Amino acid sequence: MRLIIVGILLGLVYSCSATISGPFLFWGHDKVSTLKTQALVEAGSREESLTQLFGEAKAIVVFMRNTTSRLEGIKYPRFQNLVKSCTWTYLPERSLATEPFGRNAKIEVISLSGHGEDDDAEIVTAYNDALRIYGDGEVLGILASREEEAHFLAKRETAEEESEKTAEGTPTDSAEEIEASFIYVAEGNKAVLSLNGPPELLLTNETLRLEEHIKQITFDDQHAKGYGRLSITFMHSGEKCTLRFKFTLARGTWTLRNVEVEYRELKSVLLARGDEYTLPSAPLGFSYRCSANDLSFVNPNKNESLQNLILSDFQVQPWLNGRKEFGEVYDCVGFVSAPILSGLFVVTLLLGILGLGISAMLSMHTPNRFESSRSKQLTFTVQE
Structure with missing residues (x-):
């Protein structure tokens, strides 16, 4: 068997x-x-x-x-x-x-x-x-x-391939080229944002699914000043909607904090929902991926028409520096390892022992009365 x-x-x-x-x-x-x-x-x-x-x-x-x-x-x-x-x-x-x-x-x-x-x-x-x-x-x-x-960067056509298509009579847009994909690579492979679906922009009266975008994507690298901006322009019903994702850089770690949104005459800055531990961040040269939760950018001013921007199942990396694929991944999935649990157990045990020792020392009291020779009675027995 x-x-x-x-x-x-x-x-x-x-x-x-x-x-x-x-x-x-x-x-x-x-x-x-x-x-x-x-x-x-x-x-x-x-x-x-x-x-x-x-x-x-x-x-x-x-x-x-x-x-x-x-x-x-x-x-x-x-x-x-x-x-x-x-x-x-x-x-x-x-x-x-x-x-x-x-x-x-x-x-x-x-x-x-x-x-x-x-x-x-x-x-x-x-x-x-x-x-x-x-x-x-x-x-x-x-x-x-x-x-x-979807983990890999989108393959971009070379200038030679585009020129060959033009020579063969393939129609090309003399203005701006539009494509529908959810991988956004800045020119020169300076930054990349990959999604599993289109970004969703929530307005007061409607929700925009930003499926098509202009191929020209830029990354404003202000490394010396400690920030960078990834700019993507989408087309929705013939109107432009521009998203500028701002990354801050401090002590060798980048963090995605907010996005500037421009749509029609509306313009606002939406803040990423989270704290310093949950915001998308990673060391330089590393990417950040989260498939467990959506990333939401919210408007601190509730009275404005631009309310919310949602990114689902995303992976992002600024300062890509010309690489053709993502760096090592920092993930939003949390976990507790056995060494962490054992370390917490040992620390708890030591703190318990220390507490018992301090309690025992505080319960000790010095005597308030002492015996002397005057207080003692000397007795003896005489045998005849």
């Missing part, structure tokens, strides 16, 4: 090259904990740690999701308990420095349906089956997503 199970597992191994996308959740193998300190090191060091992990694992089980949205523990209770019972780590980046395919001969790839209860049972069952074959601490579990084309 054991040989049959091994044969089935090996038959499901993917020998061809595949591509997976983040964020990633690793669990099960003892060496998973070594990845937790690799967030801000060079790519070569990350690749070495991953290669070593993939090689030392006796088997790898990769679970593929069709979305990058946040997992809710309520919908995946069995999977949550499985992860908590072993070593695990969370990697928010979009791609790995190296992938497990080709690094290990025993890899099983399982596609999840997207239904919470079914996926919860399938993950736990498949992983436990691998544990029975290879043993505890020897099987590496990976939860990832399918590669999404």
